[in-house]
Amino acid sequence: xxxxxxxxxxxxxxxxxxxxxxxxxxMVWRSTRMVNFAQVGQAMFTTYIALxxxxxxxxxxxxxxxxxxAGLILGTIVFFLVIRPVKNSDTTGAIIATFGVLxxxxxxxxxxxxxxxxxxxxPVSNAGLEFAGRIWPISLYxxxxxxVTAALVIGLTLLFTRTSLGLSMRAAAFNPEVARLSGVRxxxxxxxxxxxxxxxxxxxxxxxxxxxxxxxxxFDILLVFAFTAAVIGGLDSLIGAVTFGIGTGLVxxxxxxxxxxxxxxxxxxxxxxxNLLLKPDGVFSHHGSRSV
Amino acid sequence: xxxxxxxxxxxxxxxxxxxxSLVVPRGEVTAVIGANGAGKSTLMRTLAxxxxxxxxxxxxxxxxxxxxxxxxxxxxxxxxxPEGRSTIPELTIEENLRLGGLWRSKTDRGASKDLVxxxxxxxxxxxxxxxxxxxxxxxxxxxxxxxxxxxxxxLLLDEPSLGLAPLIVTQILELVSxxxxxxxxxxxxxxxxxxxxxxxxxxxxxxxxxxxxKSGPAAEIASDEELRHAYLGY
Numbered sequence: 219x220x221x222x223x224x225x226x227x228x229x230x231x232x233x234x235x236x237x238x239x240x241x242x243x244x245m246v247w248r249s250t251r252m253v254n255f256a257q258v259g260q261a262m263f264t265t266y267i268a269l270x271x272x273x274x275x276x277x278x279x280x281x282x283x284x285x286x287x288a289g290l291i292l293g294t295i296v297f298f299l300v301i302r303p304v305k306n307s308d309t310t311g312a313i314i315a316t317f318g319v320l321x322x323x324x325x326x327x328x329x330x331x332x333x334x335x336x337x338x339x340x341p342v343s344n345a346g347l348e349f350a351g352r353i354w355p356i357s358l359y360x361x362x363x364x365x366v367t368a369a370l371v372i373g374l375t376l377l378f379t380r381t382s383l384g385l386s387m388r389a390a391a392f393n394p395e396v397a398r399l400s401g402v403r404x405x406x407x408x409x410x411x412x413x414x415x416x417x418x419x420x421x422x423x424x425x426x427x428x429x430x431x432x433x434x435x436x437f438d439i440l441l442v443f444a445f446t447a448a449v450i451g452g453l454d455s456l457i458g459a460v461t462f463g464i465g466t467g468l469v470x471x472x473x474x475x476x477x478x479x480x481x482x483x484x485x486x487x488x489x490x491x492x493n494l495l496l497k498p499d500g501v502f503s504h505h506g507s508r509s510v
Numbered sequence: 511x512x513x514x515x516x517x518x519x520x521x522x523x524x525x526x527x528x529x530x531s532l533v534v535p536r537g538e539v540t541a542v543i544g545a546n547g548a549g550k551s552t553l554m555r556t557l558a559x560x561x562x563x564x565x566x567x568x569x570x571x572x573x574x575x576x577x578x579x580x581x582x583x584x585x586x587x588x589x590x591x592p593e594g595r596s597t598i599p600e601l602t603i604e605e606n607l608r609l610g611g612l613w614r615s616k617t618d619r620g621a622s623k624d625l626v627x628x629x630x631x632x633x634x635x636x637x638x639x640x641x642x643x644x645x646x647x648x649x650x651x652x653x654x655x656x657x658x659x660x661x662x663x664x665l666l667l668d669e670p671s672l673g674l675a676p677l678i679v680t681q682i683l684e685l686v687s688x689x690x691x692x693x694x695x696x697x698x699x700x701x702x703x704x705x706x707x708x709x710x711x712x713x714x715x716x717x718x719x720x721x722x723x724k725s726g727p728a729a730e731i732a733s734d735e736e737l738r739h740a741y742l743g744y
Binding site (some may be wrong): 296382385386388389392393395396397398399400401403404 | 558560579580581584586589590592596597598600601605608609610611612613656660
């Protein structure tokens with residue numbers, strides 16, 4: 219039983235990062251109805267930028283802020299690279315183009331920063347906290363990860379529900395034609411969606427870097443977990459992405475704890491397959507209400 | 511005032527509008543009637559900027575608006591209530607309305623909202639509920655309300671009677687007609703349901719295969735037996 223609780227607690231901060239990546243995938247899906255497989259590549263690239271800032275200034279907050287800014291810009295650039303040239307064809311072309319962007323980003327990062335894994339210093343201690351006479355599998359840094367994730371999720375929720383920009387973005391996602399007829403510049407909203415997704419992924423990258431290492435391919439596995447969480451959540455649900463992102467983190471932690479870490483991706487894919495068989499629309503999907 | 515001159519629109523080899531000219535004056539309802547496939551919806555979608563016209567002119571208060579984007583056309587004062595489900599069910603009633611005039615100042619929006627709630631009190635009573643909790647007639651009111659939130663000088667209504675009980679249609683259209691007179695609004699109403707449309711309209715226009723067959727005072731069109739048999743099918 220102690221094991222179970224330890225494994226569960228150990229999964230939360232990892233789950234938070236998966237939730238952020240899943241959120242990024244969902245935001246792109248909501249704007250352009252496609253999966254951006256370059257999302258983790260973008261996060262990897264902006265994390266390298268953060269690493270450079272961290273190494274030269276030692277300021278973690280500054281590194282995080284620069285990564286977010288770079289994520290916004292990179293998200294916009296990828297939108298124009300991928301969506302514009304293939305605008306008149308179907309989205310399949312654009313999805314394949316995102317793989318191209320992923321490979322280009324990984325190659326580019328390898329050329330700039332080298333292919334060797336590098337460490338990213340955490341701003342606070344990464345050692346398990348001692349409390350009530352024992353060491354728990356949760357560190358001060360894990361708490362920081364959860365706090366930053368919670369702040370970002372709350373911020374995004376407020377943006378979407380309380381602001382005019384958020385309302386325009388939701389309208390553009392739900393019904394582009396009615397949105398345009400209401401005066402919303404839908405194309406701009408799509409770009410904004412990709413940009414915010416880029417910034418969200420960037421935060422996820424900076425948060426996960428200190429507990430793994432960073433190399434051009436180090437976030438690839440994160441894509442598997444984030445994609446699973448996003449699909450199970452229904453692909454267009456922000457709540458779904460967060461819930462199942464954290465859920466996936468917990469499942470990974472349990473599987474890794476009881477068996478072996480190398481089994482985690484397999485379990486994720488099994489969950490994904492089961493979800494597609496049993497509830498293909500996802501758990502938090504809007505499709506049910508749309509058919510009314 | 512809205513005016514189209516020699517409007518031509520094609521879908522591939524099919525001519526949906528074939529040299530259509532029409533005038534929609536302010537302060538009254540102009541009804542365009544015709545059977546299925548006469549080009550009514552194409553006309554509306556072209557005016558709103560959703561469909562590209564091939565040739566001809568669209569003049570709005572004397573300025574050409576042909577080829578402009580839908581979002582610019584609505585910001586310029588011409589709002590379309592498209593056919594069918596033109597509200598966003600996932601948003602609340604208040605959000606659907608707010609969406610209609612986001613680019614305007616808060617005070618201007620507030621004034622338009624008061625007008626809409628005055629016109630359709632049910633929307634005010636249920637403002638915080640999701641739009642999919644509304645009945646068909648209420649949702650049509652919401653769609654018109656959303657269009658009114660842009661403070662239009664011209665309102666385009668595409669087949670508002672679709673799927674609604676006749677009594678509700680009459681109620682909604684009478685409200686719109688009163689609004690046109692009171693606020694000097696130009697209303698272009700497109701309908702398959704000719705009887706109801708001609709009852710609230712000042713001018714009637716009969717459309718067939720993309721061309722204007724006849725236009726004149728609505729009462730005159732309504733009583734023209736021959737026209738009715740030939741083009742309206744009743």
